[in-house]
Amino acid sequence: MLSAFRNAFKIPDLRNKILFTLFVVLVYRLGSHIPLPGIDFDKVDQLRREAEQGGIYGLINLFSGGALTNFAIFALGIMPYITSSIIMQLLTVVIPRLEAYAKEGEQGQKKITQYTRYMTVVLALLQSLGIVVTANSGRLFQTASGQGIKDFFGANLSPARTFLVVLTLTAGTATIMWLGELITQRGIGNGMSMLIFSSIISRFPSESTQIYAQAKAFKTGAIAALGVGIVIAVVLVEQAQRRIPVQYAKRVVGRKLYGGSSTYIPLKVNQAGVIPIIFASSLLYLPVLASTIMQNTAFRGWVERNLARGDHPLYIATYFLLIIFFTYFYTAITFNPVDVADNMKKYGGFIPGIRPGRPTAEYLDHILTRITLPGSAFLASIAVLPFIVQGLWDIRAFPFGGTAVLIVVGVALETMKQLESQLLMRHYEGFLK
Numbered sequence: 001m002l003s004a005f006r007n008a009f010k011i012p013d014l015r016n017k018i019l020f021t022l023f024v025v026l027v028y029r030l031g032s033h034i035p036l037p038g039i040d041f042d043k044v045d046q047l048r049r050e051a052e053q054g055g056i057y058g059l060i061n062l063f064s065g066g067a068l069t070n071f072a073i074f075a076l077g078i079m080p081y082i083t084s085s086i087i088m089q090l091l092t093v094v095i096p097r098l099e100a101y102a103k104e105g106e107q108g109q110k111k112i113t114q115y116t117r118y119m120t121v122v123l124a125l126l127q128s129l130g131i132v133v134t135a136n137s138g139r140l141f142q143t144a145s146g147q148g149i150k151d152f153f154g155a156n157l158s159p160a161r162t163f164l165v166v167l168t169l170t171a172g173t174a175t176i177m178w179l180g181e182l183i184t185q186r187g188i189g190n191g192m193s194m195l196i197f198s199s200i201i202s203r204f205p206s207e208s209t210q211i212y213a214q215a216k217a218f219k220t221g222a223i224a225a226l227g228v229g230i231v232i233a234v235v236l237v238e239q240a241q242r243r244i245p246v247q248y249a250k251r252v253v254g255r256k257l258y259g260g261s262s263t264y265i266p267l268k269v270n271q272a273g274v275i276p277i278i279f280a281s282s283l284l285y286l287p288v289l290a291s292t293i294m295q296n297t298a299f300r301g302w303v304e305r306n307l308a309r310g311d312h313p314l315y316i317a318t319y320f321l322l323i324i325f326f327t328y329f330y331t332a333i334t335f336n337p338v339d340v341a342d343n344m345k346k347y348g349g350f351i352p353g354i355r356p357g358r359p360t361a362e363y364l365d366h367i368l369t370r371i372t373l374p375g376s377a378f379l380a381s382i383a384v385l386p387f388i389v390q391g392l393w394d395i396r397a398f399p400f401g402g403t404a405v406l407i408v409v410g411v412a413l414e415t416m417k418q419l420e421s422q423l424l425m426r427h428y429e430g431f432l433k
Contacts, residue, residue, distance in 0.1 A: 007423055008419055008422075008423060011422070011423075014419070014422050014423075017186070017187050017188050018187075018188060020182075020183075020186055020187050021183050021187035021188050021194060024179050024182055024183050024187065024191075025183075025194065025195065025198045027179065028074065028176065028179055028195055028198065029065065029198060029202060031067075031072065031073055031074040031172065031175070031176075032064060032065050032066065032067035032070065032072050032074045032199070032202075033067075033070060033072055034072055034073050034074075035070065035071055035072055035073075036071050036072065036073060036075070036165055036168055036169070037161075037164055037165065037168065038153050038161055038164070038165070039071045039152060039153065040152055040153070043152050044069070044070060044071050044152065061077075062199070062200065062203070062403060062404060064076065064077025064078075064079070064199055065077070065198065065199030065200070065202045065203060066199075066202070066203055066206075067199075068131070071135075071152060072172075073168055073169070073171075073172040074172045074173075074175075074176055075128075075131065075169055075172070076124055076127055076128060076131070076169050076170075076172065076173045077173075077176065077196075077199060078173075078176055078177075078180065078192055078195055078196055078199075079127070080120045080121075080123040080124040080127055080173050081116070081120045081173070081176070081177050081180075081192060082192075082278065083123055083278075084116050084117075084119040084120040084123055085116055086275060086278070086279075087119060088112060088115060088116050088119065089333070089334065090333060092112070093333050098112065098115075117177065120173065120174075120177060121170060121173070121174060124169065124170040124173040124174070125166060125170050127169075128165070128166045128169035128170055128173075129162070129166050131169070132153070132157070132162055132165050132166060132169075133157075133162075135152045135153075136152055136153055136157050153165065176195060177192075179191070179195065180192040180194070180195050183195070188415060188418060188419065189415075189418050190411065190414055190415065190418070193407070193410075193411045193414070194411065194415070196407055196411070197407065197408060197411040197412070200404045200407060200408055201408065208220075211223055223389070226389075227405075230382065230385070230405055231405060231409060233378070233382075234382065234405050234406055234409045235409055235413070237269055237270055237375065237378050238268075238270060238406075238409060238410055238413060239413070240268070240269040240270075241266045241267060241268045241269065242266075242267045242269070242367060242371050243264040243265070243266055243267075244264055244265040244267060244351060244364065244367065245262065245263075245264050245351065245352060246262065246263050246264060246265055246344060246349050246350070246351055247261075247262045247349065247350060247351075247352060248261050248262070248263075248347065248348050248349045249348040249349075249350070265340065265364075267335075267364075267367060267368055267371060268375075269371050269372075269374060269375040269378075270327075270375040270378070270379055271327075271330075271331045271334065271335060271368070271372065271375065272326070272327045272330040272331050272334070272375075272376075272379075273406070273410065274403050274406045274407055274410075275326070275330050276322075276323045276324075276325075276326035276327040276329075276330060276376070276379060276380075277323060277379070277383050277403050277406075278403075279322070279326040279329075279330070280319055280322035280323045280326055280383075281319075283322060284307060284315070284318065284319060284322065287303050287307050290303075315387070316384050316387050316388065319380075319383065319384055319387075320380045320381075320383075320384050321380075323376065323379055323380040323383055324376040324377065324379075324380050327372060327375065327376035327379060327380075328369075328372055328376065331368065331372050335368060337360075337361040337362075337364035337365040337368065338361045340360075340361070340364060341356070341357060341358070341360040341361035341364065342357075344356065344360060345357055345360070351363065379406075382405065382406065383403065
């Protein structure tokens with residue numbers, strides 16, 4: 001491993017890409033600590049010490065590397081871009097024009113990327129306005145006493161100050177989007193993922209310190225061992241795939257003979273990644289948001305008892321089932337067995353023992369349904385594990401949550417594969433042997 005790192009820095013082009021990526025990540029982390037204009041630092045410090053980070057705002061804080069609790073200019077993080085990308089993926093299936101763009105190759109993808117950027121700015125405006133108003137009313141995060149912290153921007157939040165803060169947060173999101181694209185174009189690739197990776201990793205030291213302060217030595221060691229086991233399990237599941245063998249018949253075009261080769265279709269056990277967790281978290285936050293808007297005391301009390309805290313059994317069970325549902329839902333949207341079967345039939349490909357066309361599509365759908373069940377159950381188990389640990393041991397900080405570990409492991413594996421391909425092109429040994 002160390003020799004592979006040394007070899008990577010021996011290649012000038014690869015070394016420049018790595019150093020450029022590190023520089024952009026450094027700029028991104030610096031922006032996560034520059035405060036918004038007119039912020040009350042005492043209130044921010046109180047929020048960092050007392051807030052229980054759950055729901056969709058906890059997810060935003062995770063993806064921003066704690067910038068939300070710092071009320072920094074990058075407080076929204078990359079969450080608006082992720083939401084925009086998910087919406088565009090769903091709309092591609094529904095809107096024929098977007099589906100046509102997706103099939104046009106590079107030019108069509110540029111159009112979809114452009115629309116994604118526009119939608120990101122719109123979502124950033126809406127989310128930043130919601131965060132400013134929610135924070136000033138004391139409903140952004142709940143403290144251990146059940147009370148929110150109010151007046152981050154002063155008791156009288158004027159329209160001019162609201163406009164300035166919203167504009168700053170939106171500009172911060174646009175800057176993050178630009179930094180991610182710089183890493184993709186001039187760095188080692190996967191720019192957005194690298195920024196999320198750095199955000200999650202940056203929180204590990206502080207959360208580990210909080211765990212040790214709350215749980216002492218024995219529980220800290222047990223949590224560390226549990227974290228290692230989770231990471232190993234996530235690596236195994238992320239790499240696990242069902243390979244469907246495909247053979248191509250020989251065909252003569254002019255004087256040349258084509259085909260006759262064999263390959264496979266890799267169907268991952270976890271085809272949806274972390275998207276089901278994001279969907280489930282967002283959906284579970286809707287009742288909490290509705291309770292703050294509606295003036296119904298009974299409904300608000302029921303939501304606060306059952307859905308406002310992650311350690312309640314009803315919340316955990318609902319979260320678990322929603323993740324399984326959204327895993328199947330997102331997998332069905334992103335992988336279309338009918339299109340795969342038609343493309344195979346068009347180019348003379350077939351699965352041994354299965355007739356081309358509709359039987360192939362049914363076979364692929366059957367296999368995908370079977371392997372998605374253990375994948376979704378594993379994803380849901382990893383996601384609810386932090387809530388179970390927090391409920392049993394009364395530990396608020398748990399750095400080995402489902403979303404965090406899945407992103408960190410996934411990005412690390414993908415980055416190592418990219419660097420390995422660069423090294424192998426230059427006849428060096430790679431990271432993965």
